[in-house]
Amino acid sequence: MSSPSPAPSGMLEHRPALRAGILLSPPLLNGPAVVHLVKDPRSGASFEIGPKEYFLVSRLDGSRSLAEIGEAYGEAFGRRLGEGNWKQLLGLLGSRRLLAGGPDPGPAAGPGPQRTGTLLKGTLRLVADADATTARLHAFLRPVLRPVVLGLLLLVCLAVEGVLAASAGRLLGDLWWLLGRPVPLVAVASLLWLSTAVHEFAHGVAARHVGGTVGEIGLRWRLPVAIMYCTVDNYRYLRRRRDQLAVAGAGAFANLLFLLPFFAWWTALPPGDATGRVLGALLLLGSAQALVNLVPLPPLDGYTILGHALRVTRLAPAGSAYLRLRLRDRSAAAAYPARARRIYLGYVIGSAVLVLLLAGAAVTAVLLAIGRAGP
Known part of the structure; x- marks a missing residue:
């Protein structure tokens, strides 16, 4: 007969838990290693752990004792954990104030300074509570965020891009014509800038729709260029890959949707019409703006999409x-x-x-x- 397993010590009978809200990412390839990210949303601090540490940390939910978790770890990795191993891990988590019942982590950090940088390069926070603002916008748009509606809109956008691709020569001529006319050129540039703002808000709305949070909405400039930005705090920690892809791709999709009324106007005008030529140039540049964003090169959205797809x-x-x-x-x-x-x-x-x-x-x-x- 085999001897019974020794009874767990007092320490191994404890059932520690992570503090509510601590974020753990899915497995991510980083160089030759697979890592998981751990983030405290209150402080914004994050760090990496390996798969073995993740196995342990992800099971600290207050319902299982250290002995039970250690037994499952031994079955998974063929190695038992001693009290020294647990003291090291719990000491790390405790020092970062990630354990429930530990030292008070303090109040949640407020937003940073409203403006940073200089006149030539900097950022300006435009919204005091970006998450609440995005939540209101999401509530307003919720009826059109159903999969069937979004699927139909995507098909419409693809059909429009097909028509524009077939008219590429005409649109290039319209663009060349526009470059010599400053007033309509400024109007097109202003609409494209507005499209970038829609792009950023779309990231935030998509994040709210799949359970993400928005940390900041503002204006970033490096003169003479100034663009809107929307920071999604926890998209990397979303459990489902498709949710991460939806957040990353929402901006380009919004750019294409932005063009739909201008496309309808353009199709109603005869070739050669001055307004039609302005709209043709807008459609060409707007399509390029959306599609180039899907190119998988940093810092474009396509690069983020590829990273999420490959984990x-x-x-x-x-x-x-x-x-x-x-x-x-x-x-x-x-x-x-x-x-x-x-x-x-x-x-x-x-x-x-x-x-x-x-x-x-x-x-x-x-x-x-x-x-x-x-x-």
């Missing part, structure tokens, strides 16, 4: 680091997991090819516009 953090810098290591020491690079090697090498090569294609497309578009505007 990778710091994709571009980690890919560059892997390539440098591979060129310098192939044996060291071979120590990366196979999935990491495929992702990083594929991204580095793919992004280089993409940059060349985009540059070629831009040159071709300019030449076509010049040729169409010529005698």
Whole structure:
């Protein structure tokens, strides 16, 4: 007969719990390692832990004793935990004030200064409570946020982009025509700026719709450029991948929706009409604004979407680091997991090819516009 398991010590009978609201991310590839992010929303502080630590931390819910969690850990990883291991982990969590019943973490941090930076470069917070403001906007838009409605709107946007693609030559000519007319050019630029504001609010509304929170809404400038921004605090901690993708892609979708009334107006005008030419240029630039944002290069939304889809953090810098290591020491690079090697090498090569294609497309578009505007 096997001897019975020793009774758990007093410490192992404890049932500690994380403080309510502590965020844990899904697994993320970071270089050669898989990590989870832990964040305290009250302080904004976050740090990384490995899969084994996540296994333990994610089970600290007050319903299971340390002995029970340790037994499950032993079955999963083939190693039992002693009191010393628990003291080290709980000491770390306690020092960061992440445990329920521990020292008072203090009041939630208020918003930062309303304005930071200088006249040439800085930010301006525009809303005192960005999350509450976005919640009101989300409540107003909730009827159109049903999947069937969004699906129909997406099909309409794709159909519109198909029509515009078929009229690309005409639209390029309209753009070249517009560049020589300052007054309508300013009007188009103002509408495109408004579209960027809609883009940012769409990120916030999408975050609220899937359980995210919005930390700040404001204006960021680096003269002569000034754009709106909307900071989603916890999108990386959303459990479902599709929710993360929805938040990241909402901005470009909103840009396409913004163009729909102008497209209807444009189709009602005859070719060559001056207003129609202004609208044609707007539709071309607005479509480019939306679609370029989906390109998977930092800091564009497409890069964020790809990172969420692959569950990778710091994709571009980690890919560059892997390539440098591979060129310098192939044996060291071979120590990366196979999935990491495929992702990083594929991204580095793919992004280089993409940059060349985009540059070629831009040159071709300019030449076509010049040729169409010529005698």
